[in-house]
């Protein structure tokens with residue numbers, strides 16, 4: 001597919017889809033504006049080309065209803081401040097008023113369309129809705145990596161009707177990091193996979209085991225593997241239906257010569273509560289009524305050693321229930337270990353991103369993805385629907 005810098009947009013009207021799904025506090029102030037900042041290279045590039053820039057995005061899940069607290073007003077205001085120029089927000093994302101505002105735009109102007117998801121047609125990938133959006137501009141630019149695993153009107157349907165399609169600079173960065181790393185990593189290549197369930201990451205585990213030299217499994221999902229190895233894991237998070245699958249995974253790793261590392265000790269409690277009494281035990285000694293909620297100090301030391309010679313590290317999923325201080329040490333220790341390593345380090349979005357930022361280590365990670373779901377699909381070896389749509393659009397044009 002093409003990227004924005006390979007398309008002639010000089011003086012043209014460009015319609016750019018971004019992922020501005022930021023979290024807002026009770027006063028509707030933006031709690032974290034990183035997603036807005038990641039759009040700046042594409043917007044500034046278009047402005048440097050004297051394009052008229054129409055920005056579109058969604059916020060939250062209004063499910064087709066107009067919900068005032070999910071208006072993009074705070075986003076438009078913040079974007080305006082970051083760009084140092086006015087960003088006009090439309091009242092609706094479709095309709096005659098929008099068309100009039102677009103006709104009046106001057107080169108170098110920025111217009112933001114109100115929340116796309118105020119129309120259910122957006123998530124339904126409705127053709128008419130997509131056609132109307134596409135009609136606003138000469139060139140459609142998709143830079144919403146965080147939404148690229150969805151099949152919606154503004155990122156998939158629209159490519160059937162747009163005069164010309166391309167991807168933005170954030171999309172370029174995300175895809176380059178993941179594809180270059182997965183196709184041709186510097187070795188040793190280590191994957192760290194954590195989080196709650198094996199079922200959520202089964203396909204990623206299956207794809208990565210064919211590519212990595214070592215794999216570290218932590219978090220809740222480690223207990224299904226530990227049980228598959230014959231350990232009693234008390235009331236820890238277990239997916240009984242996947243125990244055989246975990247056993248097969250262990251076998252495949254062995255056959256391929258991939259070194260698989262599981263926690264050797266863990267922090268246990270009777271419940272995942274900040275006031276719960278905790279103990280650190282070897283994984284062989286988990287009490288029947290207790291659950292493993294974080295990796296223990298011996299696992300932290302082991303994983304640090306495993307990562308010592310890594311040249312490439314990909315990490316998705318926390319090592320424990322890091323939202324609660326008593327169970328956060330494993331995840332935060334891993335953040336520091338990964339940040340201090342001499343490897344190329346890539347962190348999937350979502351919870352792992354939150355943990356890295358909370359630990360204040362984001363500057364020391366090579367790349368932190370802006371899309372949890374989308375980056376997980378790349379780790380699964382899938383092609384994202386939005387990327388497929390852009391590819392097909394390019395084929396149609398050539």
Ligand code: AMP
Pocket residue numbers: 194195196197200218219220221237292293294316317318319320321322323350351
């Ligand atoms: P995921 O979205 O699959 O990456 O999972 C992230 C969630 O996994 C976080 O909210 C953690 O609290 C949770 N988690 C991590 N370790 C455990 C564990 N040992 N038991 C239960 N939940 C866990």
